[in-house]
Amino acid sequence: DTAVSQTPKYLVTQMGNDKSIKCEQNLGHDTMYWYKQDSKKFLKIMFSYNNKELIINETVPNRFSPKSPDKAHLNLHINSLELGDSAVYFCASSQDPDGAYEQYFGPGTRLTVT
Amino acid sequence: LAKTTQPISMDSYEGQEVNITCSHNNIATNDYITWYQQFPSQGPRFIIQGYKTKVTNEVASLFIPADRKSSTLSLPRVSLSDTAVYYCLVGDDSGAGSYQLTFGKGTKLSVIP
Numbered sequence: 001d002t003a004v005s006q007t008p009k010y011l012v013t014q015m016g017n018d019k020s021i022k023c024e025q026n027l028g029h030d031t032m033y034w035y036k037q038d039s040k041k042f043l044k045i046m047f048s049y050n051n052k053e054l055i056i057n058e059t060v061p062n063r064f065s066p067k068s069p070d071k072a073h074l075n076l077h078i079n080s081l082e083l084g085d086s087a088v089y090f091c092a093s094s095q096d097p098d099g100a101y102e103q104y105f106g107p108g109t110r111l112t113v114t
Numbered sequence: 115l116a117k118t119t120q121p122i123s124m125d126s127y128e129g130q131e132v133n134i135t136c137s138h139n140n141i142a143t144n145d146y147i148t149w150y151q152q153f154p155s156q157g158p159r160f161i162i163q164g165y166k167t168k169v170t171n172e173v174a175s176l177f178i179p180a181d182r183k184s185s186t187l188s189l190p191r192v193s194l195s196d197t198a199v200y201y202c203l204v205g206d207d208s209g210a211g212s213y214q215l216t217f218g219k220g221t222k223l224s225v226i227p
Binding site: 004033035040041042043044045048090092098099100102103104105106107108 | 156205216
């Protein structure tokens with residue numbers, strides 16, 4: 001059983017398009033996250049959701065919007081894609097948002113904007 | 115916001131003990147310190163977590179000095195399969211319902227036969 005899954009695994013699209021990445025976790029966790037990993041392998045948190053409420057919103061462009069239809073899903077919508085959005089995006093989940101519990105990461109979605 | 119600093123890369127021979135240190139000078143009182151391992155084309159994977167002193171599990175040990183401004187991940191007798199990037203993560207509970215999680219920039223460990 002996959003604990004945290006993401007779709008698609010690869011996404012190639014042109015500048016200006018709108019795209020979504022889906023994430024699902026079957027661990028019963030209350031908190032889910034989105035991270036961006038750039039070409040230098042730096043991991044930066046973008047959003048986290050706890051019980052369907054946004055609790056962290058880093059300084060990301062408002063072209064990025066997380067949507068959580070239920071506790072098990074946290075999707076990432078990106079509007080008007082730019083070249084700089086090319087990266088690997090990871091979804092993760094944890095039992096609690098306070099850093100005291102380990103995070104389980106998905107396999108990542110490699111986004112390439114051309 | 116707690117910021118973390120760790121070495122960019124390290125090399126080690128098989129069978130040796132490897133220690134990777136992460137500095138987090140501004141860690142808050144209630145921050146935990148967590149270490150993750152990442153292989154190419156995979157998501158990070160939890161290794162170990164601690165709050166103070168020493169924590170040991172089946173794969174690693176984590177040493178945290180009394181001032182908690184740094185932490186050291188210790189991997190005993192590394193093998194080729196330990197070649198990966200290792201990240202420290204510090205959580206910061208600001209106490210106002212806002213949580214900040216900061217990953218270090220990662221240490222690329224290369225194990226040499």
